[in-house]
Amino acid sequence: MKKRHYLLLLLITALNLSETFSQTAFVKEKRDYVWLLGYDSNFSDPSFGGTRIDFNYSPPLLNYEFRNLDFDVTNASICDSIGNLLFYTNGISIHAPTIPQGQQITNGGGLNPDPYTQEWASRGYNLPQGALILPDPGNSQFFMLFHSEQTIIPDGGPSNYLRVKKKYYSLIKNNPEEVQDSTLIKNSILIEDTLDFGKITAVRHANGRDWWLLQQEYFSNRYYSLMASPSGVSIGSNQAVGQATPSGLGQAVFSPDGSKYVHFTTYNFAEGQFVSIYNFDRCTGLLFDIAQINYNDTAFSGGVAISPNSRFLYVSSYRYIYQYDLWAEDIEASKETVAVYDGV
Template identity: 45%
Template sequence: ILPKPGADGIYYMIHGTLDNEQTLTAQYLYLSVIDMSLNGGLGAVTIKNQVLIDDALNEGKITAVRHANGRDWWVFCHKAFSNVYYRLLVTPSGVSVDGTQSIGTYRPEDAGQTCFSPDGSKYAYYWGIEDLDIYDFDRCTGLFSDPVHIAIDDYNTSGGVAFSPDSRYLYVSSVLDAYQFDAEAPDVVASMAHIAHWDGFYSPFDPFATLFELSQLANDGKVYMSTGNSTFHLHVIHDPDAGGLACNMEQHGVELPVWFSNSLANHPNYHLGPVDGSVCDSLGINLGVAEAVVQQALQVYPNPSAGVFTLQYAAQPEAGVLEVRDLAGKLMLRERLPAWSQVHHVALEHAAGLYNCQLAWGDQRVNTRIVVVP
């Protein structure tokens, strides 16, 4: 789902369906338009299932990233039985097919997952049989380059990928195993770290195994991973900006209130701005967030609390720091705020009282206070 450039309250939903269960392909890429000003603010679909592409497409490979001009969007999907990517452009004039590019691994019908790094500079494609491809990406031209193919020594027919908030580390969920790759390493293949093997946990009972499937970077700066089955759990990577086992992957670490199948939200980085200084940075767009706006956006809840609370704030392109101090200025807690995150969960194990929370990104600082009750 993408906001229509220059049209507040209008959203484009670009979607497909599994038209051939034997080959795991979609025959159409559709566009539907949503107007949130209608139906008393609940929104309504004004255009439904307008065909954008009529071709055999690999399922679940619809991925978007902000154009280098900071306003438009690139959208990609993959043609089945080929190495061809369809490239679409989203502008104030609408959604159109901008062209195709042949690059990287030939891929027949598949499942798996694709994603862009939060900074838009890299793209990853993973499916267990054809394994992993990583590309550089030019947000100005919409072209991929410098493909790196990584053969992972296991076999499965599914899996997922997600980047860390700082865009350095790539996580691959490969059904029975999970891996980390350093996308900035001179030898990306050699950087592979094995971070988890399925621990045999079932949810709620056999045969509903909590395996490693689709992955998604969330707005709290953590990577969440589905289980590939209908279960009551998700896996979570708590510190995805850290290398190796320090990324702190917790298997079945999130217990869900309902039986959950296997889908995860497919959100691009809505906060990514223009590529400053590029030839495409011609619209005068500045998505930087002024300190006054950051202060206004800062919320804490519940307040008062028993020491467990959530901070909500405007997304920033760099990592920040949270410091919690008592009224005497004594440091009670210091934690990292991942780049692009918007919420941070705090567990303050100290005496009841009034505490100051300061969030800092470089020279920019904002403050709020929390009341902790017994």
């Protein structure tokens, strides 16, 4: 049982670190089978560097990989349908394994053009779950990159505030017969508002072709729904649902069957963590509130994952992993502690 606990802890940790992770949208294809991680260039220890996790193998193959590209927090990658890596981004630029290390694809630089981004240019962007790459529903050669931009807001005093003010869309073309892939559209503004931090994830529309994405407003109970279809990306509803929650770092996931959406955020030690659980309508893109759980148990770390059968929600904190039964009448009362970190 102890080995199981360690495995689960490692898996959820990996899910939190790799926001390619994040691409739980691909249930039947192998679009998310290669994860790229790596410490930034501040580390001089040669034991630090790039890591590649390849889920085409069982167990997954974990390799050291030299890359002239650093991932700090923002991380997204996409494979073809059989698990071959096509593109990846650190939130600063877009790269492909078919071109020399460190070189961008054509027009692949300059993502998130706010001046704040330049502070992270050498290390990779610092927004958890801040980017997501999806196949274009209308053209198999095109891929859609969704990304959020942070900006510094002066407060008139010694401190400044960091806020997400824009959500972007960029379009990548896969050119298998040409020298390089290319970015056709870059930094096209989808939403200009004060928004929650990161938490970009997606789920298939009920038609099996299109995509839904959700975006919470800052410190709010309002969510934008975005639909990606062959005609482009459109903004659907902006609905108020459930209770307003603080905006902080965290993670959002859809269940594998698309029926649930879970939003986890950690704000501060006083207010703790907020786990908001919703039913999701894959036809309309609307949320329906079913539970909000607030607990105080963290060192500003944590994340969420849902079991393959869409029944069990796992919430990690600094020391514990909790399990909730999403099929229970009282989800909060179904809480069980399934792993405890023992310091080893």
